[in-house]
Amino acid sequence: MNHIRVGIVGLGRLGKIHATNIARNIPGATLQAACSIVEAELEFARNELGVEETYQTFEEMVDSPNVDAVCIVSPSGFHPEQIQLAMEKGLHVFCEKPIGLEIEDIEKTIEVIDNHPDQVFQLGFMRRYDESYQYAKKLVDDGELGELTVIRCYGIDPSSGLESFVKFAGASNSGGLFADMSIHDIDLVRWFSKKEVSRVWAMGKNAAYPELDQVNELETGAAMMQLEDQTMAILVAGRNAAHGYHVETELIGTKGMIRIAAVPEKNLVSVFNENGAVRPTSQNFPERFQQAFQNEMKEFISCIREKRQPEVSAYDGLQSTIVAKACQQSVDTKGLIEIESAKIFS
Amino acid sequence: MNHIRVGIVGLGRLGKIHATNIARNIPGATLQAACSIVEAELEFARNELGVEETYQTFEEMVDSPNVDAVCIVSPSGFHPEQIQLAMEKGLHVFCEKPIGLEIEDIEKTIEVIDNHPDQVFQLGFMRRYDESYQYAKKLVDDGELGELTVIRCYGIDPSSGLESFVKFAGASNSGGLFADMSIHDIDLVRWFSKKEVSRVWAMGKNAAYPELDQVNELETGAAMMQLEDQTMAILVAGRNAAHGYHVETELIGTKGMIRIAAVPEKNLVSVFNENGAVRPTSQNFPERFQQAFQNEMKEFISCIREKRQPEVSAYDGLQSTIVAKACQQSVDTKGLIEIESAKIFS
Amino acid sequence: MNHIRVGIVGLGRLGKIHATNIARNIPGATLQAACSIVEAELEFARNELGVEETYQTFEEMVDSPNVDAVCIVSPSGFHPEQIQLAMEKGLHVFCEKPIGLEIEDIEKTIEVIDNHPDQVFQLGFMRRYDESYQYAKKLVDDGELGELTVIRCYGIDPSSGLESFVKFAGASNSGGLFADMSIHDIDLVRWFSKKEVSRVWAMGKNAAYPELDQVNELETGAAMMQLEDQTMAILVAGRNAAHGYHVETELIGTKGMIRIAAVPEKNLVSVFNENGAVRPTSQNFPERFQQAFQNEMKEFISCIREKRQPEVSAYDGLQSTIVAKACQQSVDTKGLIEIESAKIFS
Amino acid sequence: MNHIRVGIVGLGRLGKIHATNIARNIPGATLQAACSIVEAELEFARNELGVEETYQTFEEMVDSPNVDAVCIVSPSGFHPEQIQLAMEKGLHVFCEKPIGLEIEDIEKTIEVIDNHPDQVFQLGFMRRYDESYQYAKKLVDDGELGELTVIRCYGIDPSSGLESFVKFAGASNSGGLFADMSIHDIDLVRWFSKKEVSRVWAMGKNAAYPELDQVNELETGAAMMQLEDQTMAILVAGRNAAHGYHVETELIGTKGMIRIAAVPEKNLVSVFNENGAVRPTSQNFPERFQQAFQNEMKEFISCIREKRQPEVSAYDGLQSTIVAKACQQSVDTKGLIEIESAKIFS
Known part of the structure; x- marks a missing residue:
């Protein structure tokens, strides 16, 4: 079975953890792409994790034909539009909490997620x-x-x-x-x-x-x-x-x-x-x-492979x-x- | 120095603990008298603890010329009047919590306690x-x-x-x-x-x-x-x-x-x-x-001997x-x- | 029942613990006498614990008609002869471990103890x-x-x-x-x-x-x-x-x-x-x-009152x-x- | 950098752990081959872990041109000859403890190991x-x-x-x-x-x-x-x-x-x-x-890549x-x- 190719946005403290796990510790996953406005973070992705594609904008990354799923670890205010965009591009989405800063944004995002029931959406409630x-x-x-x-x-x-x-x-x-x-x-x-x-x-x-x-x-x-x-x-x-x-x-x-x-x-x-x-x-x-953090990412990849949704839903994020x-x-x-x-x- | 002679009212589960401590474990204290409406409890006091004076009413006990202090372990509703009576008879008082069931009763009891500043009053906050x-x-x-x-x-x-x-x-x-x-x-x-x-x-x-x-x-x-x-x-x-x-x-x-x-x-x-x-x-x-329980009773006896009030006051009970x-x-x-x-x- | 009147020999660190317990914390016991070659220790016994009889030699103390039992907390080398003397004077004996420094002395001491089966002997295995x-x-x-x-x-x-x-x-x-x-x-x-x-x-x-x-x-x-x-x-x-x-x-x-x-x-x-x-x-x-330490002394006093021997024997000390x-x-x-x-x- | 291709011998309880780790959890390693006399174990390797080459004899496996290193989890009696054979074939060796059952066998095996200083040898002292x-x-x-x-x-x-x-x-x-x-x-x-x-x-x-x-x-x-x-x-x-x-x-x-x-x-x-x-x-x-178990295998793979020996040596196994x-x-x-x-x- 082919590896799930993941693109990550955000390579701060938590982003680096997710990126490293995807690159090294998650069987069946590949860290295909990374997106950040900080050049040093992209260098880290290229040099330390062997990431082939690096981007400065999320829009470019989700247009890559080699990306199956995204991992969103950007500042919380960007989550709603990034989730929505990735969903509309047909990608699976793992997003750090929260889904968004405002209830209205979250509700609108959930609508988009609900409209793509065949794509996996998982929120980062790692506990x-x-x-x-x-x-x-x-x-x-x-x-x-x-x-x-x-x-x-x-x-x-x-x-x-x-x-x-x-x-x-x-x-x-x-x-x-x-x-x-x-x-x-x-x-x-x-x-x-x-x-x-x-x-x-x-x-x-x-x-x-x-x-x-x-x-x-x-x-x-x-x-x-x-x-x-x-x-x-x-x-x-x-x-x-x-x-x-x-x-x-x-x-x-x-x-x-x-x-x-x-x-x-x-x-x-x-x-x-x-x-x-x-x-x-x-x-x-x-x-x-x-x-x-490793287990939740393994679950995300398993959900994609097994065509099911994880236990933790977007609705949990809203509530x-x-x-x-x-x-x-x-x-x-x-x-x-x-x-x-x-x-x-x- | 003479032993402090204590009379206890109430010999239920906690009463027996206090009675036994006073009789056996508190240097300088004697369990002089016991009061209960349950005859078996008075027998316990006489036979197990060697108490010389037993009474069926609190009024009788506080009239005994051999009693210096009382330990009140009766049902909470009786506390206010028993504290007040003992205070007015010139006795030191150790009382289990609470001082009373109603705020008004407690406030009135505190007034009586405050009017007898040379007598020790201690509330049973044993922790x-x-x-x-x-x-x-x-x-x-x-x-x-x-x-x-x-x-x-x-x-x-x-x-x-x-x-x-x-x-x-x-x-x-x-x-x-x-x-x-x-x-x-x-x-x-x-x-x-x-x-x-x-x-x-x-x-x-x-x-x-x-x-x-x-x-x-x-x-x-x-x-x-x-x-x-x-x-x-x-x-x-x-x-x-x-x-x-x-x-x-x-x-x-x-x-x-x-x-x-x-x-x-x-x-x-x-x-x-x-x-x-x-x-x-x-x-x-x-x-x-x-x-x-032993330590608080030792403190009560020490306060009487050293003519000082314990740290825990009637006001603490009110609050x-x-x-x-x-x-x-x-x-x-x-x-x-x-x-x-x-x-x-x- | 009359109090058991105890005489103690040795008022060092552990001796003071035993003395204080006997004087204050053991129901039915009185610290009647104390023996030490250190005058300050005898002063402690008199002033802090209210001991009436103080002695400079063990021989004098065991001759007191007011002593029922001895508590031996002297240096270990003195234990055998003090145990033997007290036993021969008809006294009950509580002795700190060990019974003696040499096996022969211990064996001889056990013989003396065994010859006085109606007197209580207890060794200080407090654990x-x-x-x-x-x-x-x-x-x-x-x-x-x-x-x-x-x-x-x-x-x-x-x-x-x-x-x-x-x-x-x-x-x-x-x-x-x-x-x-x-x-x-x-x-x-x-x-x-x-x-x-x-x-x-x-x-x-x-x-x-x-x-x-x-x-x-x-x-x-x-x-x-x-x-x-x-x-x-x-x-x-x-x-x-x-x-x-x-x-x-x-x-x-x-x-x-x-x-x-x-x-x-x-x-x-x-x-x-x-x-x-x-x-x-x-x-x-x-x-x-x-x-x-309190419990073992309570047991010693109870054994005297109840005319029985404690669980811990002189033989335990030998072994x-x-x-x-x-x-x-x-x-x-x-x-x-x-x-x-x-x-x-x- | 190419993955280190590992062949494992022995797929019992501990063998399965090592095999699964190499196949899934060790970055830079591939479980290339498996050897066992138990057919069900080879099926496990093929079906569960996707192992491409399976063998019934260790000799065959070490002859595979696709194997860089072996992981020996066979019964202890086989360890010496398997270590020696693998070493002589130019392979890196990870071996479960002990190196052998007899001191002489271990000493002889250490000689062989010492003669191949450029190949990594690691003993399974995972603690x-x-x-x-x-x-x-x-x-x-x-x-x-x-x-x-x-x-x-x-x-x-x-x-x-x-x-x-x-x-x-x-x-x-x-x-x-x-x-x-x-x-x-x-x-x-x-x-x-x-x-x-x-x-x-x-x-x-x-x-x-x-x-x-x-x-x-x-x-x-x-x-x-x-x-x-x-x-x-x-x-x-x-x-x-x-x-x-x-x-x-x-x-x-x-x-x-x-x-x-x-x-x-x-x-x-x-x-x-x-x-x-x-x-x-x-x-x-x-x-x-x-x-x-994962960490020791990661160290084994790292040692191969970095051309160094692990801290735990064959001599440790002998002692x-x-x-x-x-x-x-x-x-x-x-x-x-x-x-x-x-x-x-x-």
Whole structure:
């Protein structure tokens, strides 16, 4: 069987991970083309990964007759038009979250996706492909926890990046803490519970860098959600974990509890020294989700070969963005937010 | 120096713990008297603990010329009048939480306590005297965590008691999940943060026993709180932990995080068997807080001897009850609750 | 019932622990007398613990008509004659390990003990009274592990004391690493397995302070033992644990494994900071075995009251010393040591 | 650059792992040929992995002009002649441990290897390529532990395979517990310490299946070793871990300790249920060392491309076998074994 030839757009930190995986670690895939406005990134693609075709515009890349699928890792604002264009060119699409920054753009993009049911569309919710999450998901689906009552998700970035974030917080626009950091967690809440979020209250506090108040950004935030069946969800998002990259998920059910990465253990090593008994911790998302990034891309290629759609859909992307925006709205208004808008899709 | 002679009222499960500690484990204290309407409990006091004076009414006991202090472990509804009576008789008072079921009663009781400043009054917030909590408190107060941003408290009773709770839920009145289970957690939030709670949203779900809906009780609940300085607090309360008695507290600050009993380890033993690597867990509050119950009583006796008041005051009891009631009000009204009433005291 | 009146000899670090427990924490016991050649220690006994009778010689103390039992915490060389004298005076005896430095002295002392069967004799193997060890012992005796095949015991003192040890290693005589550090572990091997040790090979290495080679002392050592039923035992003893006081025991059986204090956790607190996920660790034996020291003394008093002998006997002390000496002999001769001598007693 | 074309011999459990990795997961490698006397295994290679050339004899496969390198996963007895033949045919060789069953065969094979210095030879000590072991190795080499004093290695297979082992123990010949199970651990001892083993004492116990005594096999064994610089090494090997596949390594040094997989955690999930707080455990070597098997093969391919030899040499294989045989000799003779023979090579 011929290799699936993938073209990638965006070769930043995460783009390089996807590009390297496609070039080296995904059986049956070839990194055929790369697109970036940064020449150094294209050189990386050519020299390090042996990419044959490099482009400065996405439009050129999707016109290449040698590209079967695209992997979109460009800035989020470009996602809707790039997804739509690739779909209309007959290509399969893997796109990093989110589908878009605005609900309207996402809805319009979903329409285009829905009009091309024979092309694979997959959104980059890689946590679903992490082996620990998959192990937990199976336990939940097998009923080992009984009925879920509480889901708690933490997503906290390492302190090491905070100073830089603060420096550029005014100029760039993260979309807000919850859209930036919690969208994966919101997807997990929906994935594990199979329910939608009905109401949310969210808040935040800037303690290390109070100046973030001025640019409407948050260092640490918390949200509590009620799902449509009364299940409770609790989210903590942050940018200031001294010990590294803390992504933790807890599921409480009537028959037991599960915690995924309660300690974000780097590996199987424990060190006993003058600090006590120490478990080194994951320092960033490439380290923590290395395998998950490979697994999701393998799934994308398998879906193309096997002519099926992945479990994670564009609709999942829409719903997670709606909830993330409701969190931000709650922070802005200091009130409870009822979530209604999604219902037209369900 | 003479022993402090204590009279205890209430010899149920927790009463027996306090009585046994006073009789055997608290240097400088004697269990002089016991009061109960249950004759078997008085027999226990006489035969097992060697108590010389037993009474059927609290009024009689506080009239004994041999009693210096009382330990109140009666049903919560009796607390206000028993505290007041003991205070007026010139006795030192240790009282289990809460001070009373209604805010008005508590406020009135505090007035009486305030009128007797030379007598010790201590409320049974024993967690403050647990060595793990004290270790954590010192780290926080020493600034090891920087400024606190999030406090998370879990208080979940073991599943083993749930069936019985459901059976009697209609007849008895627990005061609601948050008043019953979270008052210790609310005290911890205030103790660690040194701040008051401003706003709260709470909810619950009955999954194992949906019939609890009918009697307005909850199997599991969650509350999110905003403190006066924007610090966030998250509470989960429940009656259905399959693995035992799960009391866990987390403190997130700008410089680090602490977790107290993230795994409610029973002891230092790990078992490796067909289930995997197992840490046995605490099964109930007497097991988990055995030392804390002794420590708080030692502190009570020390305060009497050293003519000082303990750190935990009647005002702490008032504030915790106000917040617990706000949680219940939020569940009942499904809305955000602003907490104003406490401010008159601060 | 009258209190058991105890006289203590030796008020050093461990002596103070026992003295304080007897004075304050053991129901039914009174610290009646104290004996030391150090005046400051007697002052401590009088002023801090309210001891009425203080003596400079053991002979005087055991002549007091007010003493029912003695607690011997003097230097090990004095143990045999003090035990014998107390026994002959009709007193109950609690003695710290070992019974004596030489096998002959121990054997002679056991004869005296055996001639006074109505007096309680207890040896200070406090680990048997630690709740984690008791929990493990019950699992083993209940057959949860099947038949034991391997027992591993670590006893490593904190690095903080090593420099001082090295300084005085030439002048004092520790009896050797295994007699000094492993005797508790040897007792655990015998207690859990209910078998005697047949053969042993031991060795050591001085890495941090090679000068210990000159005074025939060891910083770290290991011993492997074969028990009479082929069960294997592994011991590591040391004086140089950077993280604190590391006492760990492992039991491997045909149905499972148990580890006691695999991580010597100080309490239930975890700290997440720039070092990773940290469990603070026990720093010394008073901290780790605080409860065990109280429990063993409670057992001693209970045995006196209930006219029975404790589980841990003088014979246990003899056997552990024999094995510890065999370890040292193995280090000295670099060969395997067969243990025969104990059999005359069994 | 052209792909390295690999031919594999042996497609049993471990052979399938290597074959699948070479076919799918190793950039720059192609699984060109497969050799087996089992037709079903060749079908697997053709159908599942798309292998073009399949052979029934190793001689035929190494004659193929399309094969650059071989991966030997045949029964251990065939290793020496297959290595030698491949070397003489000018092929690079990756061989599973051990190099051979007899020291003489290994020495002769090493001579052949040494005569072909431009061809890569790598032995399958995959643990060196596991990320946890590599993390630990770096800490040790960076001096974080100071000087090593004790190394402890556990290698215990899951109970699930024991019954089958017992059934066939008489007919097959495992080479003995230490050769079968401990050779990886012996390599770790040498790798971490950079020292050779001088003396060893080993023993074993058959408790679950005493009938293993009759066929000179062991269910569980222990060995203690003294290295040339007095460093101590402790090995436990077994076939009866109820909780799964327990490979654990500990390094004690003058400045700290490290444990690798003290709990052989399956993933990052913790389950809290009626058993307590449970960490699911690794169940077998393919699960535990999945990444290590890929990493070692990547290293093999890289060595070929970069014209260098891997860190793990044929000499490492010889030394580990010598020590494993000394352990078995110690069990057989019940005595201490001095290891001299290796010195001619060092």
